[in-house]
Amino acid sequence: MDLGRPLADIIPGPRGQLLATLAQLEAPVTVRALARYADVAPQTALNVVNDLAGAGIVSAERAGSAQMITLNRAHILAEPLISLSRTRARLIQRLTGELATWPLLAGAWLFGSAARGTGDRESDVDLLLVAEEGTQAAHWAAGTAQLVDRVLSWTGNHAQLVEHTRSSFAQLVRSDNPLVAAVRAEGIALTPHSRSLLRRVA
Amino acid sequence: MSPRPAGRRSPCTVADARARLHDAEAFLDAAETAKDPDVIATNAIHSAIAAADAVCCVALRERPADGSHPSAVQLLSRVDKGLSAALKRALDRKTQAAYESRDISAGDANMCLRQAAILLDAARDRVLAI
Numbered sequence: 001m002d003l004g005r006p007l008a009d010i011i012p013g014p015r016g017q018l019l020a021t022l023a024q025l026e027a028p029v030t031v032r033a034l035a036r037y038a039d040v041a042p043q044t045a046l047n048v049v050n051d052l053a054g055a056g057i058v059s060a061e062r063a064g065s066a067q068m069i070t071l072n073r074a075h076i077l078a079e080p081l082i083s084l085s086r087t088r089a090r091l092i093q094r095l096t097g098e099l100a101t102w103p104l105l106a107g108a109w110l111f112g113s114a115a116r117g118t119g120d121r122e123s124d125v126d127l128l129l130v131a132e133e134g135t136q137a138a139h140w141a142a143g144t145a146q147l148v149d150r151v152l153s154w155t156g157n158h159a160q161l162v163e164h165t166r167s168s169f170a171q172l173v174r175s176d177n178p179l180v181a182a183v184r185a186e187g188i189a190l191t192p193h194s195r196s197l198l199r200r201v202a
Numbered sequence: 203m204s205p206r207p208a209g210r211r212s213p214c215t216v217a218d219a220r221a222r223l224h225d226a227e228a229f230l231d232a233a234e235t236a237k238d239p240d241v242i243a244t245n246a247i248h249s250a251i252a253a254a255d256a257v258c259c260v261a262l263r264e265r266p267a268d269g270s271h272p273s274a275v276q277l278l279s280r281v282d283k284g285l286s287a288a289l290k291r292a293l294d295r296k297t298q299a300a301y302e303s304r305d306i307s308a309g310d311a312n313m314c315l316r317q318a319a320i321l322l323d324a325a326r327d328r329v330l331a332i
Contacts, residue, residue, distance in 0.1 A: 020332075024260055024261070024328070024331075024332055025261060025262070025263070026261035026262065026280070026281045026282075027261065027262050027280050027281070029263075033263070037263055085331065085332075086331040087331075088330065088331055088332065089327070089330050089331035092330055116220070117216070117220075117332055185224070186220070186224075188330065195227070195231060199231060199235065
Protein backbone atom coordinates (compact mmCIF):
# COMPACT_ATOMS: atom_id res chain seq x y z
CA MET A 1 0.00 0.00 0.00
CA ASP A 2 1.16 3.52 -0.67
CA LEU A 3 1.52 4.64 2.95
CA GLY A 4 1.74 8.33 2.00
CA ARG A 5 -1.25 8.33 -0.37
CA PRO A 6 -3.32 5.20 0.34
CA LEU A 7 -6.17 6.34 -1.91
CA ALA A 8 -3.75 6.30 -4.87
CA ASP A 9 -3.79 2.49 -4.81
CA ILE A 10 -7.52 2.57 -5.54
CA ILE A 11 -7.84 5.82 -7.54
CA PRO A 12 -4.42 6.61 -9.02
CA GLY A 13 -3.33 9.97 -10.36
CA PRO A 14 -4.76 13.48 -9.97
CA ARG A 15 -8.35 12.27 -9.54
CA GLY A 16 -7.40 10.35 -6.40
CA GLN A 17 -5.31 13.25 -5.07
CA LEU A 18 -8.18 15.68 -5.60
CA LEU A 19 -10.76 13.37 -4.02
CA ALA A 20 -8.51 12.75 -1.00
CA THR A 21 -8.09 16.50 -0.52
CA LEU A 22 -11.82 17.17 -0.94
CA ALA A 23 -12.50 14.55 1.75
CA GLN A 24 -10.17 16.39 4.17
CA LEU A 25 -11.49 19.90 3.54
CA GLU A 26 -14.51 21.02 5.57
CA ALA A 27 -15.27 24.32 3.86
CA PRO A 28 -15.68 25.36 0.21
CA VAL A 29 -12.55 26.34 -1.72
CA THR A 30 -11.76 27.62 -5.19
CA VAL A 31 -10.60 25.12 -7.81
CA ARG A 32 -7.23 26.88 -7.87
CA ALA A 33 -6.81 26.44 -4.10
CA LEU A 34 -7.92 22.80 -4.30
CA ALA A 35 -5.37 22.20 -7.07
CA ARG A 36 -2.63 23.73 -4.88
CA TYR A 37 -3.55 21.67 -1.80
CA ALA A 38 -3.75 18.46 -3.87
CA ASP A 39 -0.54 19.22 -5.79
CA VAL A 40 -2.32 18.98 -9.14
CA ALA A 41 -2.13 21.32 -12.15
CA PRO A 42 -5.02 23.87 -12.10
CA GLN A 43 -6.38 22.90 -15.53
CA THR A 44 -6.31 19.20 -14.60
CA ALA A 45 -8.11 20.02 -11.36
CA LEU A 46 -10.76 22.00 -13.25
CA ASN A 47 -11.39 19.11 -15.67
CA VAL A 48 -11.67 16.57 -12.82
CA VAL A 49 -13.88 18.86 -10.72
CA ASN A 50 -16.23 19.46 -13.66
CA ASP A 51 -16.48 15.71 -14.19
CA LEU A 52 -17.12 15.08 -10.47
CA ALA A 53 -19.71 17.88 -10.44
CA GLY A 54 -21.45 16.14 -13.34
CA ALA A 55 -21.75 13.03 -11.16
CA GLY A 56 -23.01 15.14 -8.25
CA ILE A 57 -20.00 14.25 -6.08
CA VAL A 58 -18.81 17.85 -5.97
CA SER A 59 -21.09 20.79 -5.17
CA ALA A 60 -20.28 24.15 -6.71
CA GLU A 61 -21.60 27.58 -5.83
CA ARG A 62 -20.77 31.10 -6.89
CA ALA A 63 -19.18 33.59 -4.49
CA GLY A 64 -18.73 36.79 -6.49
CA SER A 65 -16.67 35.92 -9.54
CA ALA A 66 -15.23 32.77 -7.94
CA GLN A 67 -16.68 29.30 -8.05
CA MET A 68 -16.43 27.62 -4.64
CA ILE A 69 -16.47 23.84 -4.53
CA THR A 70 -16.87 21.26 -1.83
CA LEU A 71 -17.43 17.53 -1.52
CA ASN A 72 -21.16 16.80 -1.54
CA ARG A 73 -21.23 14.88 1.74
CA ALA A 74 -24.85 13.84 1.15
CA HIS A 75 -23.80 11.92 -1.98
CA ILE A 76 -24.03 8.16 -1.64
CA LEU A 77 -20.36 7.84 -2.69
CA ALA A 78 -19.11 10.40 -0.16
CA GLU A 79 -19.17 8.05 2.82
CA PRO A 80 -17.05 5.29 1.22
CA LEU A 81 -14.73 7.95 -0.19
CA ILE A 82 -14.21 9.52 3.24
CA SER A 83 -13.66 6.05 4.68
CA LEU A 84 -11.02 5.32 2.02
CA SER A 85 -9.33 8.65 2.71
CA ARG A 86 -8.96 7.66 6.40
CA THR A 87 -6.90 4.54 5.70
CA ARG A 88 -3.95 5.68 7.80
CA ALA A 89 -6.21 6.28 10.81
CA ARG A 90 -7.59 2.76 10.33
CA LEU A 91 -4.06 1.31 10.32
CA ILE A 92 -3.30 3.15 13.58
CA GLN A 93 -6.60 1.90 15.02
CA ARG A 94 -5.80 -1.70 14.08
CA LEU A 95 -2.29 -1.48 15.52
CA THR A 96 -3.71 0.01 18.72
CA GLY A 97 -6.33 -2.73 18.93
CA GLU A 98 -3.78 -5.48 18.31
CA LEU A 99 -1.33 -4.15 20.92
CA ALA A 100 -4.07 -3.63 23.51
CA THR A 101 -4.17 -7.41 23.93
CA TRP A 102 -0.45 -7.65 24.84
CA PRO A 103 -0.16 -8.07 28.62
CA LEU A 104 3.51 -7.14 29.10
CA LEU A 105 3.86 -4.11 26.85
CA ALA A 106 5.16 -0.92 28.50
CA GLY A 107 4.88 1.25 25.40
CA ALA A 108 4.59 1.22 21.61
CA TRP A 109 4.93 3.81 18.86
CA LEU A 110 4.53 4.03 15.10
CA PHE A 111 7.39 6.13 13.76
CA GLY A 112 9.23 6.80 10.48
CA SER A 113 7.56 7.57 7.17
CA ALA A 114 4.29 5.81 8.06
CA ALA A 115 3.95 8.13 11.06
CA ARG A 116 4.85 11.20 9.01
CA GLY A 117 2.42 10.22 6.24
CA THR A 118 5.23 10.39 3.68
CA GLY A 119 5.78 6.70 2.91
CA ASP A 120 5.07 4.80 -0.29
CA ARG A 121 4.49 1.20 -1.38
CA GLU A 122 8.05 0.22 -0.56
CA SER A 123 8.03 1.78 2.92
CA ASP A 124 8.21 -0.32 6.05
CA VAL A 125 5.80 0.18 8.91
CA ASP A 126 8.28 1.10 11.66
CA LEU A 127 7.23 0.13 15.17
CA LEU A 128 9.01 0.62 18.47
CA LEU A 129 7.91 -1.86 21.12
CA VAL A 130 9.00 -1.61 24.77
CA ALA A 131 8.52 -4.75 26.85
CA GLU A 132 7.86 -4.60 30.58
CA GLU A 133 10.43 -7.37 31.08
CA GLY A 134 12.51 -9.37 28.59
CA THR A 135 11.98 -9.64 24.85
CA GLN A 136 13.29 -13.23 24.76
CA ALA A 137 10.20 -14.97 26.17
CA ALA A 138 8.30 -17.33 23.84
CA HIS A 139 5.03 -15.37 24.18
CA TRP A 140 6.80 -12.14 23.16
CA ALA A 141 8.32 -13.80 20.08
CA ALA A 142 4.94 -15.27 19.13
CA GLY A 143 3.28 -11.86 19.56
CA THR A 144 5.83 -10.02 17.41
CA ALA A 145 5.69 -12.71 14.68
CA GLN A 146 1.90 -12.40 14.59
CA LEU A 147 2.12 -8.60 14.49
CA VAL A 148 4.50 -8.71 11.50
CA ASP A 149 2.16 -11.11 9.68
CA ARG A 150 -0.88 -8.97 10.39
CA VAL A 151 0.73 -5.71 9.24
CA LEU A 152 1.75 -7.41 5.97
CA SER A 153 -1.75 -8.77 5.56
CA TRP A 154 -3.42 -5.41 6.33
CA THR A 155 -1.19 -3.25 4.15
CA GLY A 156 1.13 -5.27 1.90
CA ASN A 157 4.00 -3.48 3.67
CA HIS A 158 6.56 -5.08 5.93
CA ALA A 159 6.65 -4.23 9.63
CA GLN A 160 10.08 -3.29 10.93
CA LEU A 161 10.15 -3.83 14.69
CA VAL A 162 12.58 -2.21 17.10
CA GLU A 163 12.29 -4.01 20.43
CA HIS A 164 13.49 -2.83 23.82
CA THR A 165 12.97 -3.65 27.44
CA ARG A 166 11.96 -0.88 29.82
CA SER A 167 15.55 -0.61 31.08
CA SER A 168 17.26 -0.61 27.66
CA PHE A 169 14.71 1.97 26.49
CA ALA A 170 15.48 4.17 29.50
CA GLN A 171 19.16 4.07 28.52
CA LEU A 172 18.27 5.14 24.98
CA VAL A 173 16.25 8.05 26.31
CA ARG A 174 19.01 9.19 28.67
CA SER A 175 21.64 8.99 25.92
CA ASP A 176 19.58 11.16 23.54
CA ASN A 177 19.49 8.38 20.96
CA PRO A 178 18.24 9.56 17.50
CA LEU A 179 15.49 6.93 17.62
CA VAL A 180 14.09 8.59 20.74
CA ALA A 181 14.34 12.00 19.06
CA ALA A 182 12.38 10.61 16.09
CA VAL A 183 9.74 9.11 18.37
CA ARG A 184 9.42 12.37 20.29
CA ALA A 185 9.14 14.43 17.09
CA GLU A 186 6.85 12.28 14.99
CA GLY A 187 5.96 9.12 16.88
CA ILE A 188 2.33 8.09 17.23
CA ALA A 189 1.67 6.46 20.60
CA LEU A 190 -0.14 3.14 20.20
CA THR A 191 -0.87 2.37 23.85
CA PRO A 192 -2.41 4.60 26.54
CA HIS A 193 0.77 4.60 28.67
CA SER A 194 3.36 5.20 25.94
CA ARG A 195 3.49 8.98 26.37
CA SER A 196 3.81 8.77 30.14
CA LEU A 197 6.55 6.11 29.78
CA LEU A 198 8.59 8.49 27.63
CA ARG A 199 8.11 11.19 30.26
CA ARG A 200 8.95 8.96 33.22
CA VAL A 201 12.17 7.49 31.87
CA ALA A 202 13.51 10.87 30.68
CA MET B 203 -22.22 29.36 2.49
CA SER B 204 -21.06 30.84 5.82
CA PRO B 205 -19.38 34.25 5.59
CA ARG B 206 -15.61 34.37 5.83
CA PRO B 207 -14.61 35.11 9.42
CA ALA B 208 -12.98 38.35 10.47
CA GLY B 209 -9.36 38.49 11.57
CA ARG B 210 -6.03 37.87 9.89
CA ARG B 211 -5.33 34.32 8.78
CA SER B 212 -2.29 32.59 7.36
CA PRO B 213 -2.13 29.61 5.03
CA CYS B 214 -0.99 26.35 6.55
CA THR B 215 -0.23 22.86 5.39
CA VAL B 216 -0.69 19.28 6.53
CA ALA B 217 2.89 19.43 7.88
CA ASP B 218 1.89 22.47 9.98
CA ALA B 219 -1.11 20.49 11.25
CA ARG B 220 1.19 17.68 12.39
CA ALA B 221 3.50 20.14 14.13
CA ARG B 222 0.61 21.85 15.93
CA LEU B 223 -0.83 18.47 16.97
CA HIS B 224 2.56 17.64 18.45
CA ASP B 225 2.51 20.98 20.34
CA ALA B 226 -1.02 20.28 21.59
CA GLU B 227 0.01 16.87 22.93
CA ALA B 228 3.10 18.29 24.66
CA PHE B 229 1.08 21.08 26.32
CA LEU B 230 -1.56 18.61 27.49
CA ASP B 231 1.19 16.37 28.90
CA ALA B 232 2.55 19.38 30.80
CA ALA B 233 -0.95 20.26 32.04
CA GLU B 234 -1.62 16.73 33.24
CA THR B 235 1.63 16.53 35.21
CA ALA B 236 1.30 19.99 36.83
CA LYS B 237 -0.06 20.50 40.35
CA ASP B 238 -0.92 24.20 40.41
CA PRO B 239 -4.38 25.04 38.93
CA ASP B 240 -3.03 28.15 37.13
CA VAL B 241 -0.27 26.06 35.49
CA ILE B 242 -2.71 23.26 34.63
CA ALA B 243 -5.16 25.70 33.06
CA THR B 244 -2.52 27.73 31.17
CA ASN B 245 -0.99 24.60 29.61
CA ALA B 246 -4.42 23.14 28.84
CA ILE B 247 -5.43 26.40 27.12
CA HIS B 248 -2.24 26.38 25.04
CA SER B 249 -3.02 22.78 24.13
CA ALA B 250 -6.54 23.78 23.09
CA ILE B 251 -5.19 26.62 20.90
CA ALA B 252 -2.63 24.33 19.22
CA ALA B 253 -5.22 21.59 18.64
CA ALA B 254 -7.63 24.15 17.14
CA ASP B 255 -4.84 25.28 14.79
CA ALA B 256 -4.26 21.64 13.76
CA VAL B 257 -7.96 21.17 12.99
CA CYS B 258 -8.10 24.39 10.95
CA CYS B 259 -4.91 23.49 9.05
CA VAL B 260 -6.44 20.20 7.84
CA ALA B 261 -10.02 21.33 7.33
CA LEU B 262 -9.48 24.85 5.98
CA ARG B 263 -5.75 24.99 5.12
CA GLU B 264 -5.54 28.24 7.08
CA ARG B 265 -5.25 29.26 10.70
CA PRO B 266 -5.58 32.45 12.74
CA ALA B 267 -2.58 34.76 12.47
CA ASP B 268 -3.43 37.76 14.64
CA GLY B 269 -3.59 36.29 18.14
CA SER B 270 -7.22 37.35 18.45
CA HIS B 271 -9.26 34.88 20.46
CA PRO B 272 -12.67 35.81 18.94
CA SER B 273 -11.37 35.38 15.39
CA ALA B 274 -9.80 32.01 16.30
CA VAL B 275 -13.14 30.86 17.69
CA GLN B 276 -14.96 32.20 14.64
CA LEU B 277 -12.59 30.48 12.21
CA LEU B 278 -12.94 27.14 14.02
CA SER B 279 -16.74 27.50 13.92
CA ARG B 280 -16.51 27.14 10.12
CA VAL B 281 -15.37 23.56 10.79
CA ASP B 282 -17.45 22.59 13.83
CA LYS B 283 -19.57 24.70 16.18
CA GLY B 284 -19.08 22.28 19.09
CA LEU B 285 -15.31 22.56 18.78
CA SER B 286 -15.42 26.35 18.61
CA ALA B 287 -17.57 26.36 21.78
CA ALA B 288 -14.94 24.18 23.52
CA LEU B 289 -12.18 26.57 22.43
CA LYS B 290 -14.15 29.58 23.67
CA ARG B 291 -14.77 27.95 27.07
CA ALA B 292 -11.04 27.35 27.50
CA LEU B 293 -9.99 30.79 26.20
CA ASP B 294 -12.45 32.51 28.56
CA ARG B 295 -10.19 31.40 31.44
CA LYS B 296 -6.88 32.44 29.86
CA THR B 297 -6.53 35.89 31.35
CA GLN B 298 -7.27 34.77 34.88
CA ALA B 299 -5.03 31.68 34.65
CA ALA B 300 -2.06 33.33 32.99
CA TYR B 301 -2.06 36.97 34.13
CA GLU B 302 -4.14 37.63 37.23
CA SER B 303 -2.98 37.31 40.84
CA ARG B 304 -6.29 35.65 41.74
CA ASP B 305 -5.79 31.89 41.25
CA ILE B 306 -8.08 29.90 39.01
CA SER B 307 -10.16 27.27 40.80
CA ALA B 308 -9.37 23.56 40.56
CA GLY B 309 -12.78 23.07 38.95
CA ASP B 310 -12.04 25.64 36.24
CA ALA B 311 -8.60 24.10 35.65
CA ASN B 312 -10.26 20.71 35.16
CA MET B 313 -12.78 22.29 32.82
CA CYS B 314 -9.86 23.65 30.71
CA LEU B 315 -8.33 20.15 30.66
CA ARG B 316 -11.64 18.71 29.40
CA GLN B 317 -11.95 21.29 26.62
CA ALA B 318 -8.34 20.69 25.59
CA ALA B 319 -8.99 16.93 25.46
CA ILE B 320 -12.05 17.47 23.23
CA LEU B 321 -10.03 19.60 20.82
CA LEU B 322 -7.06 17.23 20.91
CA ASP B 323 -9.31 14.27 19.99
CA ALA B 324 -10.69 16.24 17.05
CA ALA B 325 -7.18 17.21 15.93
CA ARG B 326 -5.90 13.63 16.21
CA ASP B 327 -8.93 12.36 14.32
CA ARG B 328 -8.15 14.63 11.38
CA VAL B 329 -4.34 14.71 11.39
CA LEU B 330 -3.74 10.99 11.91
CA ALA B 331 -6.02 10.16 8.97
CA ILE B 332 -3.79 11.94 6.44
